[in-house]
Amino acid sequence: MSTNLSQTVHFKVIEPTLFELSRPGRIGVDLPACDVPEQDHSELLPGVALRGEVPLPELSEPEVVRHFTHISSLNYNVDKGFYPLGSCTMKYNPKINDQAVSMPGFARIHPYQPEETAQGALEVLFAMQENLAAILGMDAVSLHPAAGAHGELLGLMLIRAYHEHRGQGHRKSILVPSAAHGTNPASAARCGYKTVSIDTDERGLVDMPHLKHLLAQHEGDIAGMMLTNPNTLGLFERDILEICEWVHAAGGLMYCDGANMNALVGTARPGDMGFDVMHVNLHKTFSVPHGGGGPGSGPVGVKAILEPFLPVPQAYRRDDGTFGLDYDRPLSIGKIATFHGAFLAIVRAYTYIRHYGREHMHEISENAVLNANYIRVQLGKTFPVAYDQLCMHECVFTLKDLKKHGVKALDVAKRIIDYGYHPPTMYFPLLVPECLMIEPTETESIETIDAFITAMQQIAREAVENPQIIRDAPHTAPVRRLDEALAARNLDLSWSPLAQLAAAKMED
Ligand SMILES: Cc1ncc(COP(=O)(O)O)c(C=O)c1O
Structure with missing residues (x-):
């Protein structure tokens, strides 16, 4: 990694499109001669569906x-360098996972195939339901949700179905801590619930007196509580047993946002803490690519009381050892996704789980927590840690002291790009001013982490000696700092070759 970028090189890269590179007559493919009779297209397609000349670019292979x-x-991607994006768990995607999903038995099957011809795939679905239930401490798992937020929505729909089934459908309040990820209140609202916000105390944890007050204030109306544990400050909610007890006593159910499961996997189980339902992100904890590399997957685990309401179908094993899909579930909330979820994401995660096995799974969370605490202690000498105590798999710094040099967390996040790293998560959780949230994951070496810390320390020096260089960053990225206000005002989300050709003609 480069560490001497104080002297900045200013350059701007404008990437030509294939249309601009195109030269008439250049060709990259030779199609074989047509061996079927030429037909009048209008017989096959109605005229409105036919296009005239399509301006395809002409280039050599x-x-x-x-x-x-x-x-x-x-x-930038996780195969290129360190990706310390807190709360997102951008962990390395092992190549053996790609090998598994390339196997024709997984890659070339169709969801409408008869069950007897897809036994291997059904066995993987069943085994994943069982494995995840064991890892999360839950009784059953649905693999259907396509993302964490989708899992939240399903979890809340299950809570709603449970209350309605018991004649308690009038319960309309969901408790959500102030530090929660924005998807939590959004999912609650989408499910028709009212969000009640719980304060965070000076420890960075759920404010217990405030929780007690809210439970009394909304007595008889509490449907449940959504809690991320460890929370979005990277801290373990030490009062979790008491929290679950209180919410259960108020008639509510406990939902765990399992986005931070990388801190617990193989070591502790949310089901044992008292949670009734949770999602886990296969595209975080279980090494499935995300961001541009998706698709994601956010399975939901439930305790037995919620199992009857799970979406259909559920994979199951018959007495004769074969596997099938169970649609005969009278209390099911129905379908929340097409077919059975993101199948190849599930195969990737299954490969990862089998690679570690029961004996070694705890090494994931142990190393993730060790790496995060190393960063907390080392970088904490330069930037204050928001709530300085033993953290779990991520740590949150406040950069408010840099404001006196005219430098914001956003500027530092942009400057770290010049040093060859993806920026950490910034301005989340909202209750920490000028915050950066750093999550190293378990696979990063001490050399990588040390080099990152050195780069951050160098930026802290730059903030004093040459703050402008930070404010103007990034200098070396293909795209410089974007004018976000302009982009929001002049949204241009689609690109068309015809529009580009028209614009080029106008310029001529
Ligand atoms: C704490 C937390 N909850 C929920 C989510 C939503 O997950 P997804 O992006 O898979 O929808 C995230 C995503 O970053 C998260 O960090």
């Missing part, structure tokens, strides 16, 4: 390969 290889290398 090497030009196309170079173009795409080049632009793919401009994108």
